[in-house]
Amino acid sequence: MVLLVGLLVAGGLYSAFAPQSATAVDEDSRKVEAGRQLFLIGCASCHGKNASGVLTKSGNIYGPSLIGVGAAAVDFQVGTGRMPLTNSGPQAPRKEPVYTAEETSQLAAYVASLGPGPSVPGDEILDYQSVDEEGVKRGGEFFRTNCTACHNSVGAGGALPNGRYAPKLTGVSAKHMYEAMLTGPQQMPVFSDAVITPEDKRAVIAYVKALEDEPSYGGFGGGGLGPVVDGLIAWVIGIGGLVGFAVWIGAHGARVKKQ
């Protein structure tokens, strides 16, 4: 009897799941294939037909290998419009994405199929609104320790050598911020999940988003660049304006000509 029930359950489970997973596999492979087709048209000229990268004659990297970069890297680079690159330069700028969300996920599926790498984060870990005030404070500590050196204390971004820069973080989606920390695009370092845990990353995102919502009580933010900029504005515009005002006052007023 127990055996019979066992067999029935096993059979039922099989019939319930097997066909579904078969179609899922089918769908996955179709997605990878669609991604490969897109890749061959839009990406292969720099990254190579097998995504293993292209070297220049002198041995420098023309387009890096994408094997093992994972779906998260593709979703970030293509989803923020940084890839495909329109022209070479110090840094790929953020621009309007070229591919649709579906095409991006197909490309990501193809690149993910080439080697193990970080996958696109799930919705639950991106739900920064669920982080409480304590968490936001902790996120701030992580942010100030790991991010402010380049991205500025309020996420306004900053300059790097040779025309490169750390972009500003306002208006960046939680998913793209998470993927950037996970994959380290361009000059940005990697912050792996083992060191900065997914919860910590979510707290950092919650902090950046909280900064965005914070009203600027002191008037113009001035890019959050601090006392140097404030001082420059006070001296040049404030005192300069007062000096101009004084010159205007001191100039002779109208006189009646000799009668």
Next chain:
Amino acid sequence: MNDRHEIERVEPIENPGLPEHLPRPTDVDPKQERRAELQVSGMFGLAGLLALAFCVFYFMIDLDQTFLNWSALNVALGATLGFSLLLIGAGAIQWAKKLMGDQEIIEMRHPAASSTQDREETLEALNAGIDESGFARRPLIRNSLLGAMGLLGLPAVVLLRDLGPLPHSMYETVWKKGMRVVNDVSGTPIKPSDLEVGQLVNAEPGILFETDADGERVLHGTEALQAKAKAAVIVVRMRPDDITPAKGRENWGIDGIVCYSKICTHVGCPISLWEQQTHHLLCPCHQSTFDLGDAGKVIFGPANRPLPQLQLGLDGEGYLIAMDDFQEVVGPSFPELKRGPKS
């Protein structure tokens, strides 16, 4: 020489005197005069109204209210008070320029020194004071006073010494053999497998997160801050081929993971601006740039010695540990550095 005195002294250019006085429109036209009067009183009146508005806004506007994403209270108070003061000033100037007396006046220069009589009286009083106090006649009192005042300078010098740590406190940090390298803020220990190529970890010595039996931090307060200020490090992972280690330090890293002091050798700013592809570490204060792929060498900026490297090892559980304290002094250079135990 004699000829000179005989030459008649003449001004190079004849004194042209004052230009002819021309009246202002308000001096000759009663309508203009009335208009200026109304302008000035209008500005003063508006300034008064703004001062009243300041008081009204002070009580009316909530602290949390915003205006164009600024604090509504700050904007309202600043604008009313600022414009009130500005209008009083502008009104006063308009008054002086348009309506007050308008006669040019010449005031002749006078010598800067006081009159002879004043100077004689002052000297007399001073001498009388010296004489009566016996400052000159009683050298014992005078000299002991001068000595006491001189010695009073010493406490100030002794107190100045406390302004900063003496150089010898810079020769050591809390790092020692076997201390774990942990992530800053969270205090989690790090395994080499946790780190990917291109990774940056802002790390601290494990002792900063250690607690005693009562759950209290072993180091706290000023002690912990001073320890942290000297011992902060950054851990980065590069491809092992990209690293040119310093001589004799080939085994100081683990699979391309290296650890350097986070304190700039220029004036001690914490540096963690890490470019993962160029392997350059930049100091945000004065743009000193260190190449961590090349033993922390200075490649740009005012710093004049490489970043001190910390030798890494693994403990029994496979976590990153320090193998020793730094071999060089961390932080900014100072005059005694070359004569110290580490140079």
